[in-house]
Amino acid sequence: MQLSKNNLQEKSDRVYDVIVIGGGAGGLSAGVYLQRYNLSTLIVDKGKARSFWMQELHNYLGLPPDLPGKELLKRGKEHFLSLDGDWLNGYVEEVVDEGETFAVQVKVGRQNSIDPVLRSKYLIAASGIIDNLIPLEDMLNVYEYAGYNLHVCLVCDGYEMTDKQAGLFVGSEASIETAFALSWFTPKITVFTHGLFEVSESMSSRLKELGYRLVETPIKQFLGKNHQMTGVEMVDGSVVELETGLLAMGSRYHHTYLSNFNLEKERNYLVTDKTGRTSHPRIFAIGDLKVGLNQVAIAVGDGALAGTQIWRDLRRVKGAIQNLDNLPVSVS
Known part of the structure; x- marks a missing residue:
């Protein structure tokens, strides 16, 4: 009833x-x-x-x-x-x-x-x-892609990211460790911190050794259409092209x-x-x-x-x- x-x-x-x-x-x-x-x-x-x-x-x-x-x-x-x-x-x-x-x-x-x-x-x-989502001024911009090709679960959706240009959006240095698990599915990884914390020199070196890009500039908005995210625009106006993404914000x-x-x-x-x-x-x-x-x-x-x-x-x-x-x- x-x-x-x-x-x-x-x-x-x-x-x-x-x-x-x-x-x-x-x-x-x-x-x-x-x-x-x-x-x-x-x-x-x-x-x-x-x-x-x-x-x-x-x-x-x-x-x-x-x-x-x-x-x-x-x-x-x-x-x-x-x-x-x-x-x-x-x-x-x-x-x-x-x-x-x-x-x-x-x-x-x-x-x-x-x-x-x-x-x-x-x-x-x-x-x-x-799930904590990446905090943007326009949170509707996040929900436009979350659950489509902007994922929150590596176990569920890692397969969907195979060999794609993937953005990993993290909220702490500890969550950057997710990149090393994500590498099972794709080597094309860009880590975004949204300027929320400072990445240590040792972690930066690990990412660089594996060829993963680290972007610490805050994000302005996600880009894409029809719920398919194609990249992110940073607050400085630069654009990083992506095919998929994983939110690891805790x-x-x-x-x-x-x-x-x-x-x-x-x-x-x-x-x-x-x-x-x-x-x-x-x-x-x-x-x-x-x-x-x-x-x-x-x-x-x-x-x-x-x-x-x-x-x-x-x-x-x-x-x-x-x-x-x-x-x-x-x-x-």
């Missing part, structure tokens, strides 16, 4: 089995599995998942290579709703552990917003990460709503077991929030594993099938 400010009151006294925070591929997968286990699930989605603005999902098995990420999410949401799951567009502000339940405060609506508190026995954090992890919990972390990723369970027994983390490979296919599998483990937990609490831990975890 699609929830909104108009009908949310109907659910105010309900305790869900699981609230899933994030309606991306991982959250949707978890929701589908939970509903198929006859559990009650609410997905709270802030909108614009990382995969939403990916224009083509080239590496998802069985789907057309040119399928947009937003179409995958649309199909997933329809599937979830068809199984009688609840969906709410909103921003989770805080989660409080009440003992047997979690109290989840959500901001609903941009104007005349309300802040309902919803409850569940378990929580799945699937809210992902937000990311922000969207899990501040868990600040009340002292969860184990590794480099700001949430540490989990193989089912997605965090150091809190009733909080699971899946997809880009947890330690591991950040891929749509992985997030979908994470959702299936987390949903299945929660079902196992709840079955055990209700005393059904004492040897449930011995059941296979095959996912179909």
Whole structure:
């Protein structure tokens, strides 16, 4: 059921089995599995998942290579709703552990917003990460090409950059290391710092030895047409021609709503077991929030594993099938 400010009151006294925070591929997968286990699930989605603005999902098995990420999410949401799951567009502000339940405060609506508190026995954090984009005065100029031939994921899209003139846009000296991985796909690399920091002499020497160009002048704008970036214009008027680009500006992890919990972390990723369970027994983390490979296919599998483990937990609490831990975890 699609929830909104108009009908949310109907659910105010309900305790869900699981609230899933994030309606991306991982959250949707978890929701589908939970509903198929006859559990009650609410997905709270802030909108614009990382995969939403990916224009083509080239590496998802069985789907057309040119399928947009937003179409995958649309199909997933329809599937979830068809199984009688609840969906709410909103921003989770805080989660409080009440003992047997979690109290989840959500901001609903941009104007005349309300802040309902919803409850569940378990929580799945699937809210992902937000990529930092190169800061230009006209950020629309960045979004015009991001997700097309201006990429944010080397693992996802390195193949698309094979033997092309590639711009690597970095936000720190540490992220310049990405160039040495990108070289697997192309030797034609120009590193842009946008004047955000000073590159050390040792790093400059490494780049020069490999034949990679280093440009430290700030960027004025991207150039191109029809969403295909063809180069960048610098603030001094010079132009660097490119065929593709990779943004390596770092990311922000969207899990501040868990600040009340002292969860184990590794480099700001949430540490989990193989089912997605965090150091809190009733909080699971899946997809880009947890330690591991950040891929749509992985997030979908994470959702299936987390949903299945929660079902196992709840079955055990209700005393059904004492040897449930011995059941296979095959996912179909």
